Amino acid sequence: MNPPTIKDVAKAANVSVATVSRVLHNLAGYSDRTRQKVMQAVEELGYQPNAIARGLVNKRTQTIGVLFPHVSSSFSSDILHGIEETAQEKGFSVIVCNTAEEGKRTMKYLQVLREKQVDGIVFTSEVLKDEYYQAIKEMRVPVILVNTMSQKHMIPYVKVDDRQAAYHATSYLIQKGHREIAMISGSLKDQIAGYPRLEGYRQALTDNGIEYLESRVAIGGFQLERSREAMKKLLTEAPPFTAVFAASDEMAIGAMNYCFEQGLKIPDDLSIIGYDDLKFARMVYPPLTTIHQPLTMMGRMASEKLISLIEHSETQVSSSIVSHQLVERQTVRSKP
Amino acid sequence: MNPPTIKDVAKAANVSVATVSRVLHNLAGYSDRTRQKVMQAVEELGYQPNAIARGLVNKRTQTIGVLFPHVSSSFSSDILHGIEETAQEKGFSVIVCNTAEEGKRTMKYLQVLREKQVDGIVFTSEVLKDEYYQAIKEMRVPVILVNTMSQKHMIPYVKVDDRQAAYHATSYLIQKGHREIAMISGSLKDQIAGYPRLEGYRQALTDNGIEYLESRVAIGGFQLERSREAMKKLLTEAPPFTAVFAASDEMAIGAMNYCFEQGLKIPDDLSIIGYDDLKFARMVYPPLTTIHQPLTMMGRMASEKLISLIEHSETQVSSSIVSHQLVERQTVRSKP
DNA sequence: CTCCCTTAAGTAAACGTTTACTCAAAATGA
DNA sequence: TCATTTTGAGTAAACGTTTACTTAAGGGAG
Numbered sequence: 060m061n062p063p064t065i066k067d068v069a070k071a072a073n074v075s076v077a078t079v080s081r082v083l084h085n086l087a088g089y090s091d092r093t094r095q096k097v098m099q100a101v102e103e104l105g106y107q108p109n110a111i112a113r114g115l116v117n118k119r120t121q122t123i124g125v126l127f128p129h130v131s132s133s134f135s136s137d138i139l140h141g142i143e144e145t146a147q148e149k150g151f152s153v154i155v156c157n158t159a160e161e162g163k164r165t166m167k168y169l170q171v172l173r174e175k176q177v178d179g180i181v182f183t184s185e186v187l188k189d190e191y192y193q194a195i196k197e198m199r200v201p202v203i204l205v206n207t208m209s210q211k212h213m214i215p216y217v218k219v220d221d222r223q224a225a226y227h228a229t230s231y232l233i234q235k236g237h238r239e240i241a242m243i244s245g246s247l248k249d250q251i252a253g254y255p256r257l258e259g260y261r262q263a264l265t266d267n268g269i270e271y272l273e274s275r276v277a278i279g280g281f282q283l284e285r286s287r288e289a290m291k292k293l294l295t296e297a298p299p300f301t302a303v304f305a306a307s308d309e310m311a312i313g314a315m316n317y318c319f320e321q322g323l324k325i326p327d328d329l330s331i332i333g334y335d336d337l338k339f340a341r342m343v344y345p346p347l348t349t350i351h352q353p354l355t356m357m358g359r360m361a362s363e364k365l366i367s368l369i370e371h372s373e374t375q376v377s378s379s380i381v382s383h384q385l386v387e388r389q390t391v392r393s394k395p
Numbered sequence: 396m397n398p399p400t401i402k403d404v405a406k407a408a409n410v411s412v413a414t415v416s417r418v419l420h421n422l423a424g425y426s427d428r429t430r431q432k433v434m435q436a437v438e439e440l441g442y443q444p445n446a447i448a449r450g451l452v453n454k455r456t457q458t459i460g461v462l463f464p465h466v467s468s469s470f471s472s473d474i475l476h477g478i479e480e481t482a483q484e485k486g487f488s489v490i491v492c493n494t495a496e497e498g499k500r501t502m503k504y505l506q507v508l509r510e511k512q513v514d515g516i517v518f519t520s521e522v523l524k525d526e527y528y529q530a531i532k533e534m535r536v537p538v539i540l541v542n543t544m545s546q547k548h549m550i551p552y553v554k555v556d557d558r559q560a561a562y563h564a565t566s567y568l569i570q571k572g573h574r575e576i577a578m579i580s581g582s583l584k585d586q587i588a589g590y591p592r593l594e595g596y597r598q599a600l601t602d603n604g605i606e607y608l609e610s611r612v613a614i615g616g617f618q619l620e621r622s623r624e625a626m627k628k629l630l631t632e633a634p635p636f637t638a639v640f641a642a643s644d645e646m647a648i649g650a651m652n653y654c655f656e657q658g659l660k661i662p663d664d665l666s667i668i669g670y671d672d673l674k675f676a677r678m679v680y681p682p683l684t685t686i687h688q689p690l691t692m693m694g695r696m697a698s699e700k701l702i703s704l705i706e707h708s709e710t711q712v713s714s715s716i717v718s719h720q721l722v723e724r725q726t727v728r729s730k731p
Numbered sequence: 732c733t734c735c736c737t738t739a740a741g742t743a744a745a746c747g748t749t750t751a752c753t754c755a756a757a758a759t760g761a
Numbered sequence: 762t763c764a765t766t767t768t769g770a771g772t773a774a775a776c777g778t779t780t781a782c783t784t785a786a787g788g789g790a791g
Contacts, residue, residue: 062535064777075741080779088739105533110510111456112777114447115746122490122511133674136472143493147500152507154458154488157479164483171488174446175458197441199398283678312678319680338469339675342619342648344655400747411771416749424769448747451776 063104071100083108114176123365124172125181126156126165133337134354135184138205141358142181149366151178158185169194179365181205186250187212201368203361206352207251208378215368215376217361221251224350224383225259225304228332231385232302233267236394237330239300240264241275243289243310252281256306256334275300279310286313294321301394302330308337308349315343315390326392336386346388357381399440407436419444450512459701460508461517462492462501469673470690471519474541477694478517485702487514494521505530515701517541522586523548537704539697543587544714551704551712553697557587560686560719561595561640564668567721568638569603572730573666575636576600577611579625579646588617592642592670611636615646622649630657637730638666644673644685651679651726662728672722682724693717 065083069076074093081088082097089097100106114120125142127135139155146153154177156168162185169191172180180195183205192212195202204216232240242260245253261271275297279289286305290313293303305311311333315325323329325345333340333349340347360379367373401419405412410429417424418433425433436442450456461478463471475491482489490513492504498521505527508516516531519541528548531538540552568576578596581589597607611633615625622645629639630653641647647669651661659665661681669676669685676683696715703709 065779066777076778077742077780078740081740084779086780090739093739107506107509109451109512109777111447111450111512112746113779115445115451115748115777116779118746120447133469133472136469136475139472139491140493143491147493147504152490152492152511155475155479155491156488157476157483168483170443171483173443175488176445176447309678312675316678316680339648339678342645342652342675343679344652401749402747412748413750413772414770417770420749422750426769429769445747448776449749451747451778452749454776 062109063106064109065106067104068097068100068106071104072096118176120176120178121150122152122154122175122177123179123181123362123369124154124156124168124175124177125183126158126168126185127183128158128160128162128185133339134335137338137354138183138358138361141355141360142205142362143358144355145359145362146366149362151362151366162188162191165191166194169198173198178369179203181361181365183207184251187214201365201372203365203368205357205361213376215364216378217357217364217381218251218379219352219357219383220380221255222259222262224334224352225256225306226263227259227383227385228304228334228350229260229263230267232304232330232332232391233263233269235302235330235391237302238269239275239298239302240269241277241293241297241300241303243277243279243286243293243303243305243314245281245306245310246278252306260304272298274298279313281307281309283309283313283316286310287317290314290317294318300329302332302391305331305333308333308335308340308347310334311347311349311390312339312343315347326390330391330394332391341388345390348388348391349386351384351386353381353384398445399442400445401442403440404433404436404442407440408432454512455514456512457486458488458490458511458513459515459517459698459705460490460492460504460511460513461519462494462504462521463519464494464496464498464521469675470671473674473690474519474694474697477691477696478541478698479694480691481695481698482702485698487698487702498524498527501527502530505534509534514705515539517697517701519543520587523550537701537708539701539704541693541697549712551700552714553693553700553717554587554715555688555693555719556716557591558595558598560670560688561592561642562599563595563719563721564640564670564686565596565599566603568640568666568668568727569599569605571638571666571727573638574605575611575634575638576605577613577629577633577636577639579613579615579622579629579639579641579650581617581642581646582614588642596640608634610634615649617643617645619645619649619652622646623653626650626653630654636665638668638727641667641669644669644671644676644683646670647683647685647726648675648679651683662726666727666730668727677724681726684724684727685722687720687722689717689720 065076065079069079082094143153158165179200180202187209206218208216244257247254264271277289277293279285311331333347336349336351340349401412401415405415418430479489494501515536516538523545542554544552580593583590600607613625613629615621669683672685672687676685
């Protein structure tokens with residue numbers, strides 16, 4: 060009563076397992092008549108190949124692992140969506156691994172992925188510690204970084220240029236006539252979403268002959284509450300300003316929230332530009348002007364790169380800086 | 396230069412593979428000295444067991460498959476988060492399967508999961524067609540339904556009582572003094588998020604002696620645009636009303652958006668209550684009063700049930716109606 | 732008619748584990 | 762001291778495939 064195996068098919072069709080395997084793989088070496096017998100047996104028994112057994116001999120599982128710092132965010136799930144989509148098109152399955160805050164579970168998961176013999180790994184939104192790098196190197200499978208990178212190790216990545224995008228956002232505000240521009244930034248220790256974005260902001264200011272004032276930068280985590288506080292701080296402590304660049308949509312929304320509570324109107328009293336273009340950026344009111352990161356596409360690209368690395372074991376690493384896009388909605392207005 | 400196998404360890408430790416296996420599994424049958432030799436060899440070679448080989452003999456892969464109609468939504472990713480979390484605690488990995496719109500890829504994915512020999516399946520937010528049921532039955536692995544159910548087949552599920560929750564939402568509006576209450580509903584053909592919620596709404600009205608008017612119900616898809624249109628229709632065509640119950644947060648936000656554009660104030664001019672309590676429900680302004688579905692917890696419960704079914708092959712199905720919660724924020728106000 | 736090549740198929744090893752058996756030596760008991 | 766049990770280990774089959782190698786038969790060229 061166990062699921063039928065290739066042996067059962069062979070017996071039913073009165074041929075050897077090798078022959079069954081051959082017709083199933085469309086290889087040569089059998090007559091049309093044999094083919095028919097085999098197919099019929101397959102049909103009658105409802106035979107389905109066992110990918111585990113196949114994986115054992117082929118040393119390929121057609122499975123990739125994807126590591127995320129926090130699976131539930133809209134951000135990660137958009138990336139995942141892209142990854143999963145092309146993976147499945149190319150015949151791969153994806154195992155999701157939520158590494159939790161601080162990557163507490165990263166090492167454990169890396170081990171699981173190794174034991175499960177995944178063919179490749181996508182590593183997202185987290186800095187690639189040496190420890191991780193070593194572990195992955197030992198597994199001898201390709202990796203792709205998404206929304207993160209490593210200057211120490213040559214690993215292909217897919218991300219937008221955060222510095223440039225932040226520069227773009229800030230320049231846009233300047234171009235709209237703003238000169239007193241505040242920023243809500245992530246932690247400066249954050250080498251991806253923190254420091255580079257601040258640098259882009261600062262550079263844009265400088266390039267346009269505007270003085271960079273530390274007092275106009277508030278550090279607020281990426282969560283809602285922290286950014287409300289940041290906005291509050293900015294509003295009370297900072298010199299007057301007419302626009303703010305928030306390092307994430309979530310921050311922008313938090314800031315907007317606080318402004319509304321204080322009776323400030325957006326964009327009339329204050330312009331705001333966000334970063335990420337998460338789904339809810341266009342759902343809030345007024346719809347948020349922001350920097351669009353093509354997350355789903357980035358996921359797709361990562362998947363493609365990874366799979367081509369797996370299948371052709373190309374050794375050349377090729378990273379992609381994908382271009383962001385500034386999407387104008389209704390939270391920034393020109394200052395006359 | 397291939398990864399070391401148990402044989403390599405055996406050779407290095409000068410024992411048989413059986414012995415290595417035994418010490419690795421903490422079984423009896425070896426001296427302390429042998430244990431040490433083995434452990435040392437494991438250490439030196441950096442041996443990691445091959446889960447594929449293990450899966451082949453044990454007929455267990457420690458992997459579950461999770462089917463989603465649309466991976467990228469906040470809704471699904473919260474459920475996924477819960478599932479993944481407890482799965483990993485219990486030593487299981489999860490393969491995500493995005494079945495796409497209309498479950499176009501469901502059958503294909505079911506086959507993949509079968510070939511990959513997953514130990515169980517979580518099926519979410521989609522109606523379980525007979526075809527799916529048959530396929531799963533043939534795989535002989537346990538299934539858990541999340542946010543959906545089947546009255547035809549006895550399959551354990553985890554969901555909130557949509558009818559009751561909608562009743563609750565509507566009653567709440569009534570209790571706040573509203574008597575002219577409109578609704579933005581999903582398709583009535585939707586047996587989960589559509590029809591039952593409308594029924595709950597209607598029942599609450601009736602039970603409170605309020606006439607149910609079909610003109611006060613607008614059908615709008617679950618996306619933003621559709622719900623904006625629905626709100627527009629309501630505003631122009633429906634008799635006057637002071638509150639609206641939206642069958643999803645997304646709908647509620649769309650409706651609010653449209654109201655803002657029309658200069659209506661929420662909750663001053665119109666009260667709105669949503670459904671789901673997605674992350675952004677408390678991020679919009681004003682924060683949305685809504686029905687909370689404990690999605691992450693539902694995911695955890697599903698995982699737990701599934702794994703206990705896998706491990707103890709209990710035959711009793713036990714479903715859970717988890718309780719929703721009405722979370723009061725700022726989009727509903729009492730009518731004097 | 733032979734020789735050789737092609738075609739159609741079978742045999743068996745290999746993939747890396749787990750585990751039921753087997754077995755020798757050591758420990759125990761009388 | 763001898764019989765019996767316990768302990769520490771090894772042997773080999775099994776899991777379900779894939780695939781290199783072998784083989785037998787058939788067909789064509791000379």
